[in-house]
Amino acid sequence: xxxxQWWGDFxxxxxxxxxxxxxxxxxxxxxKVTMVDESTAVPDRPLEGTPWRLDGIVDGQTASSVPTxxxxxxxxxxxxxxxAGCNNYRAxxxxxxDALSISPLHVTGDVHPCPTxxxxxxxxxxxxxxGTVTYAIDGDRLTLSNGSAALTxxxxxxx
Numbered sequence: 001x002x003x004x005q006w007w008g009d010f011x012x013x014x015x016x017x018x019x020x021x022x023x024x025x026x027x028x029x030x031x032k033v034t035m036v037d038e039s040t041a042v043p044d045r046p047l048e049g050t051p052w053r054l055d056g057i058v059d060g061q062t063a064s065s066v067p068t069x070x071x072x073x074x075x076x077x078x079x080x081x082x083x084a085g086c087n088n089y090r091a092x093x094x095x096x097x098d099a100l101s102i103s104p105l106h107v108t109g110d111v112h113p114c115p116t117x118x119x120x121x122x123x124x125x126x127x128x129x130x131g132t133v134t135y136a137i138d139g140d141r142l143t144l145s146n147g148s149a150a151l152t153x154x155x156x157x158x159x
Contacts (some may be wrong), residue, residue: 006031010026010028010031010033011026013028013029014028015027015028015031015033016028023035043139044137044138044139045137045139045140045142045155046137047076047095047135047137047142048076048077048078049075049076049077050075050076050142050155050156051073051074051075051155051156052073052074052075052142052153052154052155052156053071053072053073053153053154053156054066054071054072054073054074054121054125054151054152054153055152055153055154056151056152056153057121057124057150057151057152058145058148058149058150058151058152059124059127059148059149060148060149066121067120067121069115070085070086070115070121071084071085072084072085072121072125073085073156074129074153076093079092079093079094080092080093081093081102081105081129083105083125083129085121085122085125086112086114086115086119086121086122087107087109087111087112087114087122088107088108088109089105089106089107089108089125089126089129090105090106090108091103091104091105091106091129091130098134098135098136099132099133099134099135100132100133100134100135100144101131101132101133102129102130102131102133103130104130105125105126105129105130124149124151125151127146127149128144128145128146128149128150128151129144129146129151130146131146132146133145133146134146139155140154140155141153141154141155142154142155
């Protein structure tokens with residue numbers, strides 16, 4: 001409530017407005033508010049070197065979140081894609097524009113039996129992460145698409 005009162009008082013005091021390339025600053029008395037556009041506040045993370053945590057799955061017309069208790073991470077770097085799901089996978093890739101050419105995933109280490117939800121997720125990872133895959137990054141969000149299937153990820157600070 002105090003914040004709303006302050007904001008109302010601030011705006012009714014006819015603050016000055018300064019518009020710059022990526023910011024708008026409102027100033028009145030000793031108060032000042034600076035707003036930045038989304039691309040400045042949350043700049044695009046790089047595809048390579050950023051650990052990406054899976055948080056959405058699209059298969060045809062069906063979109064869903066990742067099942068509770070299931071985690072999948074991907075990281076691109078130096079032409080190698082590492083995938084940590086129910087099992088761990090590795091593949092090679094090349095980048096051409098907004099497309100990735102990904103070799104078939106192969107299991108690294110021992111194969112573990114997956115719970116039903118983990119098995120379905122591993123199958124979806126394999127379905128999307130091979131062949132020609134388009135990618136788009138918007139701030140800390142990555143979308144990987146292969147035909148009618150797509151995976152969405154949240155960028156993390158470290159894996």
